[in-house]
Each structure stands twice: as C-alpha cells, then as structure tokens.
Amino acid sequence: MDRLGLPLALSALALLCHALAPARVAAQDPAPQKPAPPPTPQLLEGLEMESALVYDADPLTPHVLRASFAGKEHARWWIGAGPSGGEQRILRLRSEARVFALEVGSAKSVELEAAERDLALAQLELRRALIDYEGFEWKPVDGGSSAALGTLGRLHARFEKAGDARPSEIRFLDPKGVLQDSCRGIRWEADSARPKPLALEFWHDDARVWKEQVKRVQAMTYTRDAFLPRDRLEGPTPSSGWRVLASPSPEYAARRFELPRDADWGSARKELDRLRAEWGPRLEPAGLELENRGTLELDEELRPRFVVLRLSSVPKVLPEGFERVSGRSAVGTPLEGFEKVEAGALRALREQVPARAKRGAPYVRWLLGKGEVKQVLLLVAWESAK
Secondary structure (H helix, E strand, O other), X not given: OOOOHHHHHHHHHHHHHHHHOOOOOOOOOOOOOOOOOOOOOOEEEEEEEEEEEEEOOOOOOOXXXXXXXXXXXXXXXXXXXXXXXXOXXXXXXXXXXXXXEEOOOOOOOEEOOHHHHHHHHHHHHHHHHHHOHHHOOOEEEOOEEEEEOHXXXXXXXXXXXOOOOOXXXXXXXXXXXXXXXXXXXXXXXXXXXXXXXXXXXXXXXXXXXXXXXXXXXXXXXXXXXXXXXXXXXXXXXXXXXXXOEXXXXXXXXXXXXXXXXXXXXXXXXXXXXXXXXXXXXXXXHHOOXXXXXXXXXXXXXXXXXXXXXXXXXXXXXXXXXXXXXXXXXXXXXEEOOXXXXXXXXXXXXXXXXXXXXXXXXXXXXXXXXXXXXXXXXXXXXXXXXX
C-alpha cells in the first residue's frame, strides 16, 4: 500500500469500530515511525603539508610528498613520482591504532605490525612535529628539547641559538637512543606566531635521502575514510548506495573555458582535446605542461559547463588567463563512466560538506589515455568556514 493509502485505511478502520461499538474506545495502531535521518558525517579537522622532493639517488625525477594529520591518531603520508606525483605512489596511513602501507604498483594494502608498524608511526610523528610542533610535550634536555613517543622512542629538537621559536633539526631516536631518521637544516617562516616550515633535508641515519621545498601547509577537513586504504573501506552505506571518499584538493593553477549551453559529454571532451592540443605547445617555452587528467566543471543539473585546464605544477608566474586556486577539502565518488554521473551521487557528496562551508560547483576528473574511459570521479570541494 502506498504512503497515501495507509493513513486513509487506518482512518476508515477507526470510524467502523466507533459505529459498531460506541461505548468502546477504538484500538488504533501506533503511528508509523519516520525513517531515521542519515548519520551525521564524522568530519575531522586537520592540516595538510605538500612538498617537492629531490632524491639524492634520483635527482632528475621530481617527487611530491603530501602529509595529512587530523589530531594525534589519524595521519597519512603519500609520496608520488612525476611532476604531479601521479606516476608511482607510496602510501602510509594511520587510523587510530591501525597502520597500513601501499607500495609502488600495488592496489592492495598491508596492515603493518611489530617493528614495521613502529617505524611507520615514528616517521609520521617526525613529520607531524614539523606542522604541529605545539602538539608535542617538549621538555628541555641536552641543550635542546625532547618529546617522548612512548614505546617508539623520542624526538629530539636542536636549535640554532637560544630563544629560537623553532628548531633547525628534529631527530627521531629509538628506545635505545639510536638515531633513525631526522629533518635537518629546517628553515621556517619569519614573523609568525606558529611558523610553518619552508625547506629542509630528510636524513636516514647519517645519509641524506632528499632535499625538500615546502609548497603549502593549510587547514583541511577530512572524513575518517581519508585515513584508510580504499580496499579496507566498508561497502556503500544503505542510506545512499554511494561510496564517498575523501579526496582533498591541493593548490593548483588552472584556466576555465566556458562551454556552449547545449554541450554534452561527447562535445565537452572533444573541446577538452582541442584546448589541450592548442595550449600544450603554448606552455612549452615557459617549461610548463598540462596535467595528465581531464577536468570538467558541471552545473546543478550535472551538465558540462566549463573545460578546466590544470597545470602539472604551480609556477611563480602564471600563464595568460590561468589562476591560482588554493587547496580545499573535497569528497568524491568513483563512477563507471560519464553516463553514471547522476543526482543521487551528487546528493551523497553534499551530505558530507559541513553546513557553513563555502561549497564549489561539482566537477568530474579522469585519467587521460587511449581507449574508453572506464572510471570517472565526481567531486565536490569546499572552503572551510572562516
């Protein structure tokens, strides 16, 4: 019986009972329960740091590091090769007491245990000290400061001179006091209440691994899923049927090109190809290139409205018409092709956006290459409320 027919039937039954037995109070079924509202998204406030790395062992291949932290029990360490970090990836994730790893070329995660887990935790804590220095309990010791890491060991900070707000070096020492990893030659922002790192060197034992230039440190909002490997996520929630993933959007440089009102997926992708063929050669003299992904901005009816050309890196001097877009929080859902982009998926994403956040237009991204596009990512990004 439909929703309209049910209350009508109950009303008729009550009237019949009253007519047959006026002295009795007609028994009525309890009113139907309203469905429970969907659970409030569990959002975590945190910080994200992005750096450009130059490995001593491979100085000609650019690498990108992104480290994300939400409190003390959620962390993610991501290293990718190539200009935009999209060619190879190494991933470490912490979700409360559990720690996971994904290595180059593998889509299957491994849960770390024992010594491997402790090493990953220590590396994450060393990185966290760079962007959340006040989050540790530092105590004066050995001409510097020390912060205990429980059974992992401790961090030791060294300063250039007395009175410095930030150290020039942070070392991780194991429980036996043996040096493992360290960040050396750290340069910090000047004239800031909470200085952010600008550059450093990462060392293992007494060997330098890479030089690092920090591109950004910014506040971000995450879902808890952001700190779990995708193969460990639970299935789609019964309320929405869509798998929503945290997909923070780092800072990028881009130019938008408006599409005709009657544009569809096919014509929008053809225009993307035309613009890439036009702008690729125009960017080469400046040493710039487009990223290897397609991006289309959509309207409220999920129709393509703009082609977005993104650069593979953010230059100091932007090309004509390109704008710098600051990093934002974002969520996305993977879909099996453009025809699967639909209103239900967009609603599932918007449920994850904080109420007071400034939400952007929906957009789709996919990996460019030969052959049919088998998966696209529908995304919604937002700026945290000031």
